[in-house]
Amino acid sequence: MPHLPVEQLPTPRSLTRSMAMELLSADIAVEVETTVGYSSRDPFALSILFHLPGDAPVLWRIDREMLLAGVLGATGDGEVRVTPAPGGMLHLRLGVAGHCALVRCGQEQLARLVRDTFRLVPQGTEGRHIDWQPLLDSLSH
Numbered sequence: 001m002p003h004l005p006v007e008q009l010p011t012p013r014s015l016t017r018s019m020a021m022e023l024l025s026a027d028i029a030v031e032v033e034t035t036v037g038y039s040s041r042d043p044f045a046l047s048i049l050f051h052l053p054g055d056a057p058v059l060w061r062i063d064r065e066m067l068l069a070g071v072l073g074a075t076g077d078g079e080v081r082v083t084p085a086p087g088g089m090l091h092l093r094l095g096v097a098g099h100c101a102l103v104r105c106g107q108e109q110l111a112r113l114v115r116d117t118f119r120l121v122p123q124g125t126e127g128r129h130i131d132w133q134p135l136l137d138s139l140s141h
Contacts, residue, residue: 009131013040013120017113021050021105024091029104036110038064038117043126046117048092050103060094065123067114071107 016037022029035049046067050058062080069075070082070090079100081093090107093100121129 010040010129012129014038015113015116015120019105019109019113021092021103023050024102024104032103034105036113038113038120040121040129041131043121043129046114062092064114064117067110071111 014037016035019034019036021032021034023032033051035051037047037049038045042061044063044065045061046064048060048062050060052058060080062082066075066080066082067090070092071084074081074083076082076093079095081091083091083093084107085091085104088107089104090110092103092105094103095101
């Protein structure tokens with residue numbers, strides 16, 4: 001099978017920021033340190049790594065456009081739901097209803113980080129940053 005010429009991928013770009021978030025329960029809010037990351041090789045999503053005391057870190061991948069939309073109004077379905085909260089905060093519901101975590105974070109801090117990802121990879125150019133060759137190679141076997 002002939003190989004089609006593959007367009008040169010842009011140089012990978014990434015950003016990582018520490019961010020304090022709160023894990024909410026019915027009667028208490030517990031601060032949880034997180035690391036929020038973005039890679040142009042996975043251009044549609046941010047990763048949020050929750051550093052839980054005494055447990056292994058927990059990783060969630062969340063669509064960057066969903067996070068921005070959640071600043072304006074409730075969005076999401078299934079395992080991820082994002083809603084604005086009072087006091088300039090944002091709620092992230094992670095997991096299926098009945099078995100989920102509710103996390104609160106600063107709306108502006110997260111929105112600023114998401115906007116920075118659009119400077120690295122502008123909307124509409126995401127596909128040019130994905131290395132499709134491994135997928136194409138696996139399909140040809």
